[in-house]
Every structure is written in structure tokens, then in C-alpha cells.
Amino acid sequence: LDPNRLPRTIDGLINALTGELDDETLLIIDDAHLIDEQPELRALIERFIMAQPPRLHLILAGWHEPDSPLIATARLRGEALLIETADLLFTSDEAAQLWQQAGKTLPVDFDELMSFSAGWPLALRIALDATNWRSALGLREQKSKPALDDYLEREVFARLPTPLQRCLQRSAGLRWITPDLCAAIDPTFNSSELIAELRRRRLFVEPFGEHGVRFQPLIAAWLSRRAAADPEWVHLHRKAAVYFQQHGDHESALYHQIAAGDPAAVTTFLPLARTLLAERRAEAVLDWMRRLALTGDETPELIEIQAAALHQLNRLEAALATYRRAERAFAASGDRLGQSRCLRGQAAIYLDTVQPAPATDLLRRALKLLPRQCGAERIELLLMQAENWAN
Numbered sequence: 001l002d003p004n005r006l007p008r009t010i011d012g013l014i015n016a017l018t019g020e021l022d023d024e025t026l027l028i029i030d031d032a033h034l035i036d037e038q039p040e041l042r043a044l045i046e047r048f049i050m051a052q053p054p055r056l057h058l059i060l061a062g063w064h065e066p067d068s069p070l071i072a073t074a075r076l077r078g079e080a081l082l083i084e085t086a087d088l089l090f091t092s093d094e095a096a097q098l099w100q101q102a103g104k105t106l107p108v109d110f111d112e113l114m115s116f117s118a119g120w121p122l123a124l125r126i127a128l129d130a131t132n133w134r135s136a137l138g139l140r141e142q143k144s145k146p147a148l149d150d151y152l153e154r155e156v157f158a159r160l161p162t163p164l165q166r167c168l169q170r171s172a173g174l175r176w177i178t179p180d181l182c183a184a185i186d187p188t189f190n191s192s193e194l195i196a197e198l199r200r201r202r203l204f205v206e207p208f209g210e211h212g213v214r215f216q217p218l219i220a221a222w223l224s225r226r227a228a229a230d231p232e233w234v235h236l237h238r239k240a241a242v243y244f245q246q247h248g249d250h251e252s253a254l255y256h257q258i259a260a261g262d263p264a265a266v267t268t269f270l271p272l273a274r275t276l277l278a279e280r281r282a283e284a285v286l287d288w289m290r291r292l293a294l295t296g297d298e299t300p301e302l303i304e305i306q307a308a309a310l311h312q313l314n315r316l317e318a319a320l321a322t323y324r325r326a327e328r329a330f331a332a333s334g335d336r337l338g339q340s341r342c343l344r345g346q347a348a349i350y351l352d353t354v355q356p357a358p359a360t361d362l363l364r365r366a367l368k369l370l371p372r373q374c375g376a377e378r379i380e381l382l383l384m385q386a387e388n389w390a391n
Contacts, residue, residue, distance in 0.1 A: 010044055011051075018053040026057050033062035033201075037161065046070045063159070064201040085202050089119030102128055116217040118204075122151070123218055138221050152222050156203070164201075167194040173227030173237055173259060175220070175252060178212035184243040185236055227259075234260050250275075258291050265292060266302075273305045282312035300329035300338055307345055316349050323349075337377075340369040344381060351388060359388045 017025075035042040045060075049070050052058060060066065065082065074080035090098070092114050099106050107113055113133055117123035123137055126148060130136035138146035157165060170186050171177050177198075182191035195213055198205050204219040215223060227233040237260035244253035250272045257265035269292060273285045286309050294302055307322035323345045330338030343366035350359035367381045 007044070007047065010047055014048065014051045014053060017056055021053055021055040024055055024057065026059055028059045028061060030061045032060035032066050033064050035066045035068065042066070042068060049074070067200070088121065090114075090121060090124055091119065095119065095124055098124065098128065104128065107133060118216045118218075120216075120218070123148070137218055138225065139217070146222075148218065149222060149225065152219070164194065164197060164203075167198070168223065169226070169230070170236070172223040172230070173233045173256070174240060175255060176208045176212055176214035178209060181212075181240065181243060185239055238262065254288065266294070266298070269294075270301055270305070273309075277305070277308050277312065280312060282309035285309040286313075300326050300333060300335065303329055304338065304342055304345070307342070311345065311349060316353065320346055320349055336369045336371075337374070340366045340377070340381075343369070344384070347384060347388070351384065356388050359384075363388060 029045070032045070035045055045066070046068060049058065060071070065071065071080060075082060092111075095114060096106060096110070107127075113124075113127055116137065116139060117127065126136050127133035132140070134140040135142050136146060136148075138148055157168065160168070167189070170189065171182065174181065174185070177191070177195060179191040179195065182189045182194075192211070195211070198213055199207075204216045205213040206216060208214040214220070227236075237256040241253045241256035241260065241262065244250070244256065245268075250268055254265055254268045254272060257268055269288055273288070276282075276285050276288075285305060289302075289306065303322060303326035307319050307326055310316075310319035310322055323342045327339050327342035327346075330336075330342060343362045347359045347362035347366065350356070350362070363381055363385050367378065367385075370378050370381070372378075
């Protein structure tokens with residue numbers, strides 16, 4: 001078609017429809033999101049909206065709402081119905097019905113599947129046919145590339161304008177995106193505008209904090225795989241770790257240190273683990289140890305931390321054995337304070353299970369190892385002894 005004749009063609013179509021339509025009619029324009037990249041197409045669609053025939057209802061179908069003031073005005077006037085992404089997502093009941101109709105048993109971790117998939121129909125369809133939905137959706141390491149990756153590369157990434165493609169490439173290894181963090185990673189980012197565009201396009205993001213966004217779990221896992229294949233991301237992970245260290249977010253710093261293969265990650269982990277234990281987050285401690293590929297035998301402090309986490313999780317036999325291992329390691333290095341802490345840890349387990357006899361000897365030995373100047377620690381041990389005598 002001759003671009004110069006398109007306006008006349010649209011006007012002719014409008015006139016014909018106005019005169020010929022004798023019933024309510026739907027006109028569907030697919031891939032309407034493309035008008036954002038084609039101003040001449042936007043002008044034609046807006047011309048059609050302004051002179052829309054009375055019996056004609058226009059449906060714009062696309063990946064996101066086109067950036068058009070006329071469409072925004074129609075929404076404000078109540079003349080447009082917006083069907084959002086959330087309206088198309090499966091609820092847990094709807095997903096359970098899908099499994100029932102397919103004659104399949106719900107996964108035992110169905111709630112986790114719904115959390116990770118966010119009800120996305122394509123993800124649920126893949127999971128429905130999979131033996132292991134975590135592997136099929138790319139949430140577990142495997143030799144072959146998840147089927148979902150090809151779809152995301154072709155249907156999501158390749159369709160984005162170049163600035164947004166670069167935004168995803170430069171933020172692929174991040175757990176979330178904020179303007180300050182993006183600026184620390186790459187000062188050339190116009191991060192506020194890009195984050196606003198991610199939100200407008202509803203690119204599998206959800207709000208994070210006041211100004212940031214984070215990707216939904218499946219998309220975050222895909223982006224992490226992209227980052228892992230990009231050599232530049234080792235450097236970017238290190239920059240992100242420094243940023244989070246400076247802002248006191250040691251858990252996020254540890255995440256990026258591990259991703260960068262930074263040996264300093266263990267040094268970050270030790271004080272973080274004690275904080276997590278104080279917050280009763282023992283499972284997080286053991287999870288970080290798995291990510292660090294720590295067996296617990298590297299240093300006496302790590303063995304002690306592992307024992308404390310097992311104790312919090314009520315895995316008492318394993319905790320006792322681990323505390324004993326830590327005690328021996330501290331003794332071998334001549335660390336009397338460490339030995340005392342591990343003896344106190346074992347005694348605490350016996351106190352929890354009301355076994356005063358073994359606790360008595362452990363508390364006595366722990367107190368004997370403590371120097372006189374450790375007043376607070378000695379008071380704690382004496383209070384535990386009093387509790388034990390009461391038992």
C-alpha cells in the first residue's frame with residue numbers, strides 16, 4: 001500500500017462501515033503493541049478511534065497497552081475495557097481443574113508450582129506434561145536447555161526495542177532492579193525510564209520497594225542463565241556485591257559474590273550466618289552453605305554454625321554430632337572460647353529434651369574453659385546450670 005493513500009483508505013473504510021453496519025460488530029487489530037515502534041501506524045489507529053462508526057467495537061490485542069493518549073483518554077472516560085495480564089493468569093483452583101481435566105495427579109508441591117509460575121498459562125501447560133516441573137521450567141540445573149528458554153528468547157527478548165534488550169542484558173544477573181543499583185552497575189543506564197517501560201510493558205515484573213521492580217521467578221531464572229553465559233557478568237556481579245556491601249545488605253552481597261566465584265564469599269557468610277541464626281532463619285543458613293558448596297569442615301566456625309542451624313531445625317541428633325565435631329576442631333586449634341560455645345550448644349540440646357545428667361557435665365566443662373573476663377558468657381552458663389538443676 002502507498003503510505004500516502006493510507007489515510008484516505010482508512011476514511012473510506014470508516015464511511016463504508018458507518019453506512020453498512022446494521023448490528024454490533026467487533027473489529028480485532030492484532031499485535032497492536034507494534035504501533036509504539038511505528039508512528040504512522042499509531043496515527044492511523046488513532047484516526048480510526050476518533051471517527052469510530054457507532055456500531056463498531058474496536059479490540060486491540062497485543063503484548064501491552066499501546067502508548068497512545070487517545071487510548072488513555074478512552075480508559076479515563078470509561079469507554080475502554082482493559083483486560084490485564086492478571087486477568088489471564090490461572091488461580092490455584094483453575095490450575096487444579098486443569099490437572100483434573102487432563103486426568104493427572106496434582107504435584108505434591110503444587111503450591112510451590114503456582115508460586116513460581118505466578119499462574120502463567122504457558123508455564124502450567126509445560127508443567128502439566130513434565131515428569132519434573134522444576135527441570136522443565138528451568139528452575140533446576142540440567143544438561144539440556146529448558147524448552148521455555150527458546151520461547152522467551154524468540155517471543156519476548158527478540159521483540160523488544162534495542163534499549164530494553166540492553167537493559168535486560170545488563171540486569172540479567174540481578175535479583176531486582178532499582179535506579180541506584182543500575183547506576184552502580186552501569187552509569188550509562190537511564191534506569192528510571194527503563195524501569196517505567198518494563199512496568200508499562202508488564203514484562204513479567206512486580207513492584208519491589210518504592211522505585212524498583214523484580215522479575216517473576218521463572219523469568220529471573222532465565223535471566224540468570226543468560227548472565228551465566230555472559231563473561232562480562234563476572235565483573236558486573238563484583239560491582240553489585242560492592243554496592244550491596246556498602247549499603248549493608250550482606251545477603252545480597254553474598255549472592256553476587258557466589259555468582260562471581262569470589263573466594264571472599266565465605267568471609268561475608270560467617271557474620272551473616274550469625275545474624276540469620278539470631279533471626280531464626282536456620283534454613284537460609286543451610287541453603288547458603290549449599291550454594292557456597294561448603295561441607296562445614298572448612299573451619300571450626302563453619303562447623304559450629306552448621307550445628308546451630310541443625311539445632312534450630314530440631315534435627316537434634318545431627319546437631320549433637322556436628323557440635324562434637326566443632327568442639328574437636330576448636331580444641332585442635334587451641335580455641336578455648338570456641339570449645340566452650342560448642343559444649344554449651346550440646347548442653348542446650350539436652351536441656352531442650354530434659355536430660356539433666358549429660359547437660360551437667362557439659363556445662364561444667366564449658367564454664368571451666370571460659371576465662372574470668374568473659375563475664376556475660378559465664379552468667380549465661382550459670383543460668384543454664386540453674387535451669388538444669390531445676391530439671
